[in-house]
Amino acid sequence: MMQHLLQWLRMGGYGWYVWGAYGSVFILLGLQWYFTWRSTKVNHESHS
Amino acid sequence: MWFLLHPLISPKKFVHLTNQLLPWAILFFLILLIYGMVGGLWLAPPDEVQGEGFRIIYVHVPCAFLSLFVYVMMALAAGVGLVFQLKMGFLVVRHSVSMGALFAFLALLTGSVWGKPMWGAWWMWDGRLTSELILLFLYIGIMLFQSATLHKRNGDRATAILVLIGLVDIPIIHYSVTWWNTLHQGSTLNVFKASSMDASMLYPLLAMIAALMLYYAILLSIRLRRVLLVTQDATI
DSSP: OOHHHHHHHHGGGGGHHHHHHHHHHHHHHHHHHHHHHHHHHHHHHHHH | OOOHHHHHHSSHHHHHHHHHHHHHHHHHHHHHHHHHHHEEEEEEEBBTTTBGGGGGHHHHHHHHHHHHHHHHHHHHHHHHHHHHHHHHHHHHHHHHHHHHHHHHHHHHHHHHHHHHHHSSSSOOOOOOHHHHHHHHHHHHHHHHHHHHHHSSHHHHHHHHHHHHHHTTTTHHHHHHHHHSSOSOOOOOOOSSOOOOOOOOHHHHHHHHHHHHHHHHHHHHHHHHHHHHHHHTTTOO
């Protein structure tokens, strides 16, 4: 089971590239979502 | 046409509509994202030539598509804002730019990460990559222009004109792989032709594109609601 997981994570030798690409996309899009959501909260609080 | 657009243009109706639609949009976004991720990283078989490295396509193509899609949406909104003098049009432009810039940056970044193991280089000055880089500079230019204009009304109009001028880059990006001899592969998806990809590879890709389109729509709605609630005092 563990070996299968590690094999999948290695992505046939392209692991660093594949996970690097996915990681950068999800981190940056996640940060954008978080800051949009946070600014809404701040505005709602200042508005009320 | 006016009847269809009115709920989106009237601030109070827009807030009311997004109150009802946002939870559903977030739910569909998560479903599509999970399906696209599982399908792309797990269920789709490895590519015959590129092996497992091809899986970068499930983030690269959606980001590249969205970088163009957001710009076309901005140009449409800019056109509507200029022709009908609608504030909502200018607001859509103002709050889309940073998202478009991020999608263009991510398309270049993931393309570069994909290019290194496949082409042996992080960057090539070929037609597709260069025209996408110009799109990123366009987005950054529009953001700088927006922050530099002191008179908001004139600034919005000038930004809208700038967005419409920059629209010329969109067909250049799209057709760059056919116009020039390029290292970049041809278009992965074509609405006029059946895809050469197998369904097990294609459907997760379409799901990821749809998920990022929903991501853009959700964030844009949240940003527009925030502005409308603060400036127009529309009640929830």
